Amino acid sequence: MSIEIIAIGVLLIIFVLGACLPINIGVWGFLAVFIVGSLVSDLSMDEIYGAFxxxxxxxxxxxTYLFTIIQKSGVVDLIADYGLRSVNGNLGLVPWLMFLLALVLAGVGTYGIAVVSLLAPIALKIAHKNKISPLMMGIMIIMGMQAGSFSPLNVFGVIINGGMQSRDLEYSPALLLINCLIYFGLVAMIVYLMFGGHRYFSNRPATLGITGFPVEAIKPDGNPVIGREGGLDLYKAACLAAIVVLGILTLKFDINIGFAAIIVGSALALLAPRKQEGVLKEMPWGVIFLVTGIVTYVNVMETVGVMTYVTGLISGMDNPLLASLAVSYVGGFVSAFASTTGFLASIIPIATPLLQDPDISSINIISSIAASSSIVDLSPLSSAGALLLANVQGIKERVFFRQLLITTGIFITLGPGLAWLLFVVIGGMF
Structure with missing residues (x-):
């Protein structure tokens, strides 16, 4: 068996293990780096270290350091609270409010799981109190969160844009975000109408049933959801301004966004050093470990010639349109049972020959892959879906679990096809 087949097989095993076992797949990624890189391919340790x-x-x-500081300051909670007050009791607007809040919070860099952790208890309590479908409310949160997650400030956007840039592929962070906004906004609209959300516009109760924070809900780890405290103060205002400063440093002065975020985060830390306790502990180190482990292994795969091998396979498909459709469906299927973050980290190197095809836009292809692989994060087997399951009220967990699972199956079946139609087929006409 060739080294290329072994390396690809190991990557598939990593995703299967990640789906079946509660172990960070970054562990399997680093283990694969040593097995394939050192034992099978006989790479030197310097070459292996260079793959990091x-x-x-x-x-x-x-x-993640900067936005953990911002989230810990309470600014995110204030945004959510002000948003809830803005609808003035109009139930028809509440699902869209949740979509927009999730979009904004993820768009400014809040990690997706944190967005769902914040909004799910509120949204599902409102749904229970006012007899709104909890499934619709959950979908609206996930769609908004995923639309914002491809912002240049969020992890998903960082992975996609960084991967495209490192391989000198044509890319546009702004267009990626716009495409995802269109796609997930369209899906949210379809879901809203199918569940009859528009019928609630005539219902204007005095309260949404969200008084008395903290919200009576728990996270999957068993910890209570913490309530909101205080209004806008100098430190919170500085945290909001930090987002603008980050944009100026990266866009105007061309400073690496990672170092720019550390600079801005350090300034906030000096401004309020006593508020920094626990910041590093609350950073999503599991995600960081996952991404670096998978990307390191993918770089080892590239070193041993796997990408050249895959290039030949993809080049053998005479029709790039069908090739892009196939990759989109692979993304939707794999991400439903494994890590979306890990898949996004590995797919760009593998799909590079398709992305380099002059007859089709690389931006449109990567938009289709990104949308297809992230729409399925509603799955109860994923962290976001588990948070919805943990906070649902007024419905048995096994019933809601089944609803989430069926919906995920529908998204796997239709989602990649819709993304491909929007971006590759229709987008390719312009």
Whole structure:
């Protein structure tokens, strides 16, 4: 058996283990680095160390450090609370409010799981109190969160844009975000209408049933959801301003976004040093470990010639349109049972020959892959779906679990096809 087949087989095993076992797949990634790189391919340790994605590590650590500080300041909670008050009791607007809140919070860099952790208890309590479908409310949160997750400030956006840039592929962070906004907004609209959300516009109760924070809900780890405290103060205002400063440093002065985030985060830390306790502990180190482990293994695969081998396979498909459709469906299927973050980290190197095809836009292809692989995060087997399951009220957990699972199956079946139609077929006409 060739080294290329072995390396690809090991990657598939990693995703299967990640789906079946509660073990970070970054562990399996680093283990595969040693087995395939050292024992099978006989790479030197210097070559293996060189496969570690230093730049991507700095970017993810910097971004998550800054936005953990911002989230810990209470600014995120204030945004959510002000948003809830803005609908003035109009139930028809509440699902869209949840979509927009999730979009904004993820768009400014809040990690997706944190967004769902914040909004799910509120949204599902409102749904229970006012007899709104909890499934619709959960889908609206996930769709908004995923639309914002491809912002240049969020981990998903960082992975996609960094991967495209490192391989000199045509890419546009702004267009990726716009495409995802269109896709997930369209899916949210379809879901809203199918569940009859528009019928609630005539219902304007005095309260949404969200008084008395903290919300009576728990996270999957058993910890209570913490309530909101205080209004806007100088430190919270500085945290909001930090997002603007980050944009100026990266766009105007062309400073690496990871180092820029560390600079801004350090300034906030100096401004309120006593508020920094626990910041590093609350960073999503599991995600950081996962991404670096998978990307390091993918870089080893590239070193031993796997990408050249896959290039030949993809080049053998005469029709790039069908090739892009196939990759989109692979993304939707794999991500439903494994890590979306890990898949996004591995797919760009593998799909590089398709992305380099001059007859089809690389931006449109990567938009289709990104949307297809993230729409399925509603799955109860994923962290986001588990959070919805943990906070649902007024319905038996096994019933809601089945609803989430069926919906995930529908998204796997239709989601990649819709993304491919929107971006590759229709988008390719312009």
């Amino acid at each position: 994605p230093v730049e991507l590590f700095i970017i993810i650590v910097g971004i």
